[in-house]
Amino acid sequence: xxxxxxxxxxxxxxxxxxxxxxxxxxVGTGLVxxxxxxxxMRLQIQVDDATGVITDAKFKTFGCGSAIASSSLATEWLKxxxxxxxxxxxxxxxxxxxxxxxxxxxxxxxxEDAIKAAINDYRVKNGLExxxxxxxxxx
Amino acid sequence: xxxxxxxxxxxxxxxxxxxxxxxxxxxFTEHFGNAASRNHPFGWEAEEAVDYAxxxxxxxxxxxxxxxxFTSGATEGDNLGIKGVYxxxxxxxxxxxxxxxxxxxxxxxxxxxxxxxxxxTYLEVxxxxxxxxxxxEAAIRPTTILVAIMYANNEIGVVQPIKEIATxxxxxxxxxxxxxxxxxxxxxVDVIKDGIDIMAFTAHKMYGPKGxxxxxxxxKNPRVKVTAQMDGGGxxxxxxxxxxxxxxxxxxxxxxxxxxxxxxxxxxxxxxxxDKLETALLQIEESYVNGNREHRLxxxxxxxxKHVEGEGLLMGFNKNxxxxxxxxxxxxxxxxxxxxxxxxxxxxxxxxxxxxxxxRFTTEEQIDYxxxxxxxxxxxxxxxxxxxxxxxxxxxxxxIEWAHH
Numbered sequence: 001x002x003x004x005x006x007x008x009x010x011x012x013x014x015x016x017x018x019x020x021x022x023x024x025x026x027v028g029t030g031l032v033x034x035x036x037x038x039x040x041m042r043l044q045i046q047v048d049d050a051t052g053v054i055t056d057a058k059f060k061t062f063g064c065g066s067a068i069a070s071s072s073l074a075t076e077w078l079k080x081x082x083x084x085x086x087x088x089x090x091x092x093x094x095x096x097x098x099x100x101x102x103x104x105x106x107x108x109x110x111x112e113d114a115i116k117a118a119i120n121d122y123r124v125k126n127g128l129e130x131x132x133x134x135x136x137x138x139x
Numbered sequence: 140x141x142x143x144x145x146x147x148x149x150x151x152x153x154x155x156x157x158x159x160x161x162x163x164x165x166x167f168t169e170h171f172g173n174a175a176s177r178n179h180p181f182g183w184e185a186e187e188a189v190d191y192a193x194x195x196x197x198x199x200x201x202x203x204x205x206x207x208x209f210t211s212g213a214t215e216g217d218n219l220g221i222k223g224v225y226x227x228x229x230x231x232x233x234x235x236x237x238x239x240x241x242x243x244x245x246x247x248x249x250x251x252x253x254x255x256x257x258x259x260t261y262l263e264v265x266x267x268x269x270x271x272x273x274x275x276e277a278a279i280r281p282t283t284i285l286v287a288i289m290y291a292n293n294e295i296g297v298v299q300p301i302k303e304i305a306t307x308x309x310x311x312x313x314x315x316x317x318x319x320x321x322x323x324x325x326x327x328v329d330v331i332k333d334g335i336d337i338m339a340f341t342a343h344k345m346y347g348p349k350g351x352x353x354x355x356x357x358x359k360n361p362r363v364k365v366t367a368q369m370d371g372g373g374x375x376x377x378x379x380x381x382x383x384x385x386x387x388x389x390x391x392x393x394x395x396x397x398x399x400x401x402x403x404x405x406x407x408x409x410x411x412x413x414d415k416l417e418t419a420l421l422q423i424e425e426s427y428v429n430g431n432r433e434h435r436l437x438x439x440x441x442x443x444x445k446h447v448e449g450e451g452l453l454m455g456f457n458k459n460x461x462x463x464x465x466x467x468x469x470x471x472x473x474x475x476x477x478x479x480x481x482x483x484x485x486x487x488x489x490x491x492x493x494x495x496x497x498x499r500f501t502t503e504e505q506i507d508y509x510x511x512x513x514x515x516x517x518x519x520x521x522x523x524x525x526x527x528x529x530x531x532x533x534x535x536x537x538x539i540e541w542a543h544h
Contacts, residue, residue, distance in 0.1 A: 003454065011454055017523050034541030035526060036486035038448050038466055038475065042525035060525040064450040064466070068523065113542075 003065055004099035010069035015076050018058040020044040028122025030114040039063030039107065041071050043114035045078055045086070047122055052082045059114075066104040070094050070111035078115065083122065087131075089115055143459045145505045149344075149498035150293050150321060150439060151463065155390070156346040156499065162393040163348065166386035174383045175374065185385045192392025199395040200319075200338070201329035202355050208375045209388055212352040213320045216339025217244040219379065220316045220354055223365025224285045224337065225252050228314070232282030238262040238270050239481045241289050245318055249287070258282070266483045267431035268297035272307065279311045286315050290322035290338075294465065294478040294494055295430030296439025298322065305334025314363060319355075320344050324398035325436055326406065330355055336363050342387065346499055347394030351387030354379070401499075409497045410437035412506050416495060417442065419510040423517055425530075429465075429479055429492060438497040441465070441479075443488045444517045446526040452493065455516030460509055465492035487526075487536075 003011070022029045026047050033040040039062060046056040057075035061068045073094055078086050091108035094100070100108055120130045146154065166188060174189045176182025193204040210216045225235065237249050239261050249259045260278045262270050270288060279286075286308050291298045301317065308315040316337040322328050323338075324345030330338060341352035356378065357363045364378070371380025417440045420426055425445035444452065449466030465476030466489070475489035484492075493513070497506075521527040529536060 008454075011451075014523060019528065031525065031539075032542055035490070035536060036541070038450075038486075038490040040525055040541070060523055060528060062446060062451075062524045062526045063448045065454040067448075068451060 006073075006098050007065055007069040007100070010072040010098070011065040014059075014068060014072040016056075016058050016072065016079075017060060019060065020046050020056065020058050025125050026122070028118040028120070028125065030117025030119075030121060032113045032117055033063070033110050035062065039067045039110060041067065041110050041114045043071060043074060043111070043118050045083075045115075045118045045122060047083060049126075052084070054078050054081050054083065054086060063107065063110075064104075066098070066100055067107040067110060069098050070100070070107045071114065073097060074111045074115055083119055086115060087119060141504055141508055144457075145460045145509065147495050147497060147501065147505075147509065148461045148463050149501075150296075150494065150496035152343050152349065153346045153498050154500060155343075155348055156394065156397060158397060159347050159390045159393045163386045163390040166389050170385075172385070174385055175372065185383075188385060188389050189383055192388045192395075195392035195396045195399075196353055199328075199399045200323060200340075200355060201331050203358060205376070206330075206355055206358050208354040208356055208378050209383060209391075210339070210352045210354050210379055211350055211384075212343070213242075213318065213339045213341040214244040216341070216352050216354040217242070217318055218248050219365055219368050220337045220339050220356075221245065221248045221285065221287055222252065222368055223378070224314055224316065224363075225255075225257055226366035227364050228284040232280075232284045234258045234260070234280050234283040235285045235287060236260045236262065236275065236278050236283060237287040238264055238289075240264050240268060240292055240294075240478045241287065242293060242318055242320070245287055245289065262288075264481055267434075268292060268295050268429075268478075268482055269431055269434060270299060270304075272300060272303050275304065276307050276311075279307070279313060283311070283313050286313055287317070288315075289318040289320075290328065291319075291326070291436050291439075292430070292478065293321050294476060295441040295482070296321070296436035297430040298326065298434045298436060300434070301333045301335065308336075309334060314361075321436060321439075324395065324402065325438065327402070330357070336361070337365070342391035342394050345394050345398050348387050348390040351384050351391045353391070405499055406437040409501065412501060412503060413438055413440050413495070413497055415503075416440060416497075416506050416510060420513060423514055426517075427488070429482060429484065429488075438501075440495045441492055442495070443479075443484070443492040445488065445491055446524050446530055447517055447520045448490050449492055451520055452491075452513075452516055455519065456509075456512040460512060463494045465494065466490040 057078040059071040061071045091112040094108040172181030172185035174185040197204040319338045319340040323340040338355040343349040429441040449464030479489035
């Protein structure tokens with residue numbers, strides 16, 4: 001299967017690989033997927049308390065090229081957005097931007113799940129209630 | 140100078156040897172006759188070429204030329220061998236024994252037989268990929284007609300104890316079928332010494348053309364017959380109808396002859412290269428060889444790199460190196476290799492595996508390049524892997540509640 005140029009680019013030069021301090025109150029961490037399924041994503045956001053803007057985002061991903069590209073692109077999109085804006089990121093936007101084929105849509109779903117998990121982690125840490133998201137059910 | 144891409148997927152198929160192509164060419168245009176045309180020189184020429192090729196094929200496996208049935212390939216051979224025995228020996232019984240690590244052409248044929256009312260025992264393998272002989276013997280029933288165990292595995296290269304299996308089947312009066320696809324032409328296979336009754340193999344795994352294979356069917360001690368699965372002109376002693384693929388057969392014959400003459404040298408050279416590759420890759424932390432290393436094809440290695448996903452790993456160099464992985468990230472089921480899982484490997488290690496199949500045209504320079512590329516990519520992806528980070532922090536990955544999807 002041939003990968004799109006954009007997937008290859010993110011795979012070869014991934015953006016924002018790394019780790020934020022998960023103990024910090026203004027860092028939200030989302031860890032999704034499972035080793036048995038062949039993909040695990042950890043996505044972290046750092047939020048400015050005053051403005052609600054995501055000032056930094058990092059990821060680490062175990063998975064195929066499309067999973068790596070989806071998480072790399074997600075971190076790029078997250079930076080500079082408010083938490084509310086970040087919640088609106090849809091997996092299909094990632095699919096479109098990266099030209100993912102149907103068999104790789106689950107990678108984008110996982111990235112969306114990771115964003116939401118990171119946001120919820122941040123919310124819980126800051127005394128806000130956990131949001132319930134709709135299941136995508138593509139896996 | 141290295142030429143890209145490098146081909147290290149010789150278990151999937153092999154490039155055709157130019158000497159094989161050269162032998163085939165006249166049989167497309169000049170000598171195009173139908174080997175079954177008995178009344179003119181075109182037919183005679185074709186028949187002569189087929190007879191000669193049949194001798195070349197038989198010589199490679201220590202068979203009599205009359206015991207070679209040409210087929211379209213090993214999938215057909217597996218089907219004809221197993222279904223053909225099931226039908227032919229229906230009055231004797233309906234039970235077949237096979238193993239969980241067989242090729243799909245064998246497993247799915249056995250499943251088909253179950254639908255027809257047959258009974259099949261699927262033996263588990265040990266963690267080195269070999270079957271347990273005591274379990275095999277214990278599985279034999281009065282109604283058992285066939286044991287179908289492959290000679291060598293396509294994913295991990297382990298070579299089953301063929302002679303020992305044959306001793307057991309002979310003792311119980313059961314026929315022994317083997318899928319010899321990966322072994323024939325690579326290691327010495329002798330149907331008499333090995334005690335094989337029926338064997339499927341194919342040309343394109345041994346530097347011959349695609350679309351041609353053979354089924355060995357023993358004629359003496361015991362005389363074996365299989366029921367034809369295709370009706371027609373009664374070619375190939377009535378077991379496989381259809382106009383013979385003369386150029387393919389000529390190429391197959393040539394490929395067998397070359398394998399017979401060059402196998403020992405090829406194997407010695409390739410096992411050195413394979414060992415070099417394996418030794419270097421095992422220098423990488425948390426890398427493991429899958430399958431028995433002693434009873435193994437000389438040109439095959441299957442290695443897992445923990446906490447790195449196989450398809451992602453391939454992407455690091457697949458423009459330049461052609462390899463395959465036990466990861467099935469592309470398949471709809473997301474199921475990793477059933478062969479690796481049968482060894483008891485966790486799904487995570489199965490997802491992290493690469494299969495190396497070296498071949499006649501593999502060079503040391505290519506192996507050196509491959510070692511460098513894989514080492515770099517594994518290291519790069521581990522830097523990116525949350526699992527590797529957790530492993531390095533001493534976190535037990537099994538203690539985490541993963542969200543299975």
